[in-house]
Amino acid sequence: MITVAGFNTAIDRFIHLDALKPGEVHRVREEQVYPGGKGVHVAQTVAALGERVQLVGLVDAVHRNLVCRRMSERGVLFHGVEIAGELRHCMALQEAGGGMTEILGQGPLLSQAECDALLLDFRRGADESELVILSGSLPRGFPVTTYAELADYVKGLGKRCLVDASGEAMRHAAGTKPFMLKPNRDEISELVGHPVINLEAAQAAVLALHRQGIAMPVVTMGELGALAADDTGIWHASLEPTQVRNTVGSGDCFLAGMAVAIRRHMPLEHALRLGVACGVANAQSQETGFAERGSVDALLPQVVVRRVQQPATTQSLPAR
Ligand SMILES: Nc1ncnc2c1ncn2[C@@H]1O[C@H](COP(=O)(O)OP(=O)(O)OP(=O)(O)O)[C@@H](O)[C@H]1O
Numbered sequence: 001m002i003t004v005a006g007f008n009t010a011i012d013r014f015i016h017l018d019a020l021k022p023g024e025v026h027r028v029r030e031e032q033v034y035p036g037g038k039g040v041h042v043a044q045t046v047a048a049l050g051e052r053v054q055l056v057g058l059v060d061a062v063h064r065n066l067v068c069r070r071m072s073e074r075g076v077l078f079h080g081v082e083i084a085g086e087l088r089h090c091m092a093l094q095e096a097g098g099g100m101t102e103i104l105g106q107g108p109l110l111s112q113a114e115c116d117a118l119l120l121d122f123r124r125g126a127d128e129s130e131l132v133i134l135s136g137s138l139p140r141g142f143p144v145t146t147y148a149e150l151a152d153y154v155k156g157l158g159k160r161c162l163v164d165a166s167g168e169a170m171r172h173a174a175g176t177k178p179f180m181l182k183p184n185r186d187e188i189s190e191l192v193g194h195p196v197i198n199l200e201a202a203q204a205a206v207l208a209l210h211r212q213g214i215a216m217p218v219v220t221m222g223e224l225g226a227l228a229a230d231d232t233g234i235w236h237a238s239l240e241p242t243q244v245r246n247t248v249g250s251g252d253c254f255l256a257g258m259a260v261a262i263r264r265h266m267p268l269e270h271a272l273r274l275g276v277a278c279g280v281a282n283a284q285s286q287e288t289g290f291a292e293r294g295s296v297d298a299l300l301p302q303v304v305v306r307r308v309q310q311p312a313t314t315q316s317l318p319a320r
């Protein structure tokens, strides 16, 4: 079992317009509403790849049916803590010409009791899982040290914890040396304090994280692919999509692929291949944050993976 802590469940509304003109009235051409948020993306892609997965997240009375139905269709065991407030709303305005504008809601402010209920479900999930993923923003009401505490809890169980967060939550979590940290280009730039805009800079960043004691740091670089380190060296993987439709959630699908591979004890080189295939499968489809098994299988052999640094130079420094 894999447990995903993706607390900040969202309701995503995809609105298709002819063209967005600020200050004017618009008529919607087509509209889709579905559950979203990073936890949902990661969990549904893990399930699509055939691993048992449970998601711990928020739900509200109005959207309980929508979220539970979708999660059950996708094969995810959903532990939804019902809150008094309303779930976060995110809106994507898709123009006929291809432009996309996103408006992300700030989401509910949780009471202490609601935070405690999520943490309780999280601990239950972690106790019965082999691997745990912490993914996405924390709802308001949680301190920024929450992911660090959860990562420590997972470590205390002797289990592997994969973290995808940003800002201070990511920085605190990094300090606990989780098994994996997965920043993207912007997040790693924030973490190291200078812009990481090319593969050389990303390679230096994963090496530094690995030397600090993170077993498998990964940096995803959008169209440049992904770099990851472990004691077998530093690896790069990438694949050019045939068509890019919607890259939002590619990092979440990438993380799902990596998690499944790690759960199956695959070496890093193969884990990266699966991660990139999932990221690209998501980018090639319209839906946000979902990689279908069939597309992933078709892309897998096309992913180009190479070792960019030999192991002797990447091993963690012995603890003093
Ligand atoms: N335009 C693209 N071309 C090729 N590969 C892509 C593209 N976008 C994403 N990918 C693949 O997906 C992986 C993850 O994408 P990215 O680095 O954009 O993640 P992210 O910014 O964390 O995304 P999100 O947070 O929206 O899920 C990349 O490492 C890459 O392999």
Ligand SMILES: [Mg+2]
Binding pocket: 164, 184, 251, 252
């Ligand atoms: Mg991301």
